[in-house]
Amino acid sequence: MNAQSISMIIPSRPTSDGDGVKIRRVPMFDNRATDPFLMIDELLSDNPDDFIGGFPPHPHRGMETLTYLIHGSLEHRDHAGNQGMINSGGAQWMSAGRGIIHSEMPAREMQKLHGFQLWINLPASEKMQPPKYRDVPAEEIPQANGNGWQASIIAGDWQLDEQHVSGPLNDLAADAAYADLSLAAVASVQLTVSPQQTLLAFVFEGQLDSTPEAPEKSMLVFPQGESVRLSSTHGARMILLRGTPIREKVVHYGPFVMNSIEEINQAIADYNSGNF
Template sequence: MNERHLQHIIPSHPTSDGDGVKIRRVALFDQPVADPFLMIDELLSDNPDDFIGGFPPHPHRGMETLTYLRLGSLEHRDHMGNKGMINSGGAQWMSAGRGIIHSEMPAREMQQLHGFQLWINLPAKDKMQPPKYRDVSATEIPSVTLTNGVQLRVIAGPWQIDGNNIQGPLNDLAASAGYLDIELPAGSNLSLPTSVQQNIVAFVYQGQLQTQPLAPEKSLLVFSKGEQLTLNAQSDTKLLLLSGESIGEKVVHYGPFVMNSVAEIEQAIQDYNAGRFGRE
């Protein structure tokens, strides 16, 4: 069976977004090896000053977000009237389509926050579709513990785990994207069959895998094409594993807008400024 191997290591960088929220970011807009994934942010702090300002109302077009919380609470509100709160272990999916204006705000009494936001590209044919939103509680997300102590949470997509087919609650993501949260004890390993049509990337947010070369913590790992992926933990390791079909289209990115041409970006800005964002 053709095994996947580490192909690229893309480091994360500290930055801030929203109302001064401190994050670590991996930007992938000019990284076709990670297609269809555009960006992943990690929010991690036990100091409310780092995150309490949240993300006040802002627009998006042409992409999807998937927000997953390990610890804390975030409330989503948007111009379509959607409102939802996710708590520790929950997830929110939003497909911006032709346009959405939303906010993501932490609970005021919260003292800790640990979560991730993933941006997934939309193919050109879907960029002007109506926006969509769904939140998923922690109890809806399947959890699997293997005999070697490896733990997995299946957030999106179908996966074959230990001979069983397990489907995450979010199964309508762009590019048939899949999403796992994995914890591997030191010295353990995990083998997963994978589709050769899908790109596989992993964000190691704690610990270190046995790779050549060794990838530092808080890095995104891009794997080669193959039918099988094996992860070996050098230390206690936690990571997000993402799979998705390559879209293979030009990406033009400006702030919260992700389109296929400069003209489309300019149109998005005009639509937003004219107050017709998200309309037909």
């Protein structure tokens, strides 16, 4: 089985966020090859001390988040009055737009948490739009199955071998698409990618056959606009991301993602003065 060529490997690194939640993070804020994606965090622990503090109220502006859970429960609340709980297999999408203050808290009785939060950039024309929010329960997420592979299609349209499957979230920024793909040992799947689109895979279990070989818990960046055949000798599971590059300057400070330092300073001033 031929190895898939990749253009870049970005390893994840252990860190913490919120109220001491332990995560593995792939930062991509300054990486043109991963545009429009800014960051992905993996939350994985069977020790409640690692995650029970959750993410108390905090602000965002100029970006979107997509949170997907494999195991566990998280409750979202925000200052616009939105509230929702997702459980294993579900997803939450939030477009911060001009400003949102929200919290994401795990269920108190939970003994294990495994999930991912993705940050997607918003183009300058959309950074000051009203915020949006949507819960997607597991039963609304379509499943696709093929010869040695299976996938949960969370967002966007995907062409997997001969199957075309659409997820329930279809209005993410930059035509972003998101899927959870599992490959059995000695299995492969063909992904069709539109020209000029970015394709990434965060491999969180096992390994893909690739040149160069990538360690587990790494983000793989594929040549832009090329359809690829993914294969794994021993099996692998990954988050697939696809999107259209925005090609704008990214200025990032904490929870704010804008196009200039002046806009960052304005975001800080607006938050401190209660003008979100």
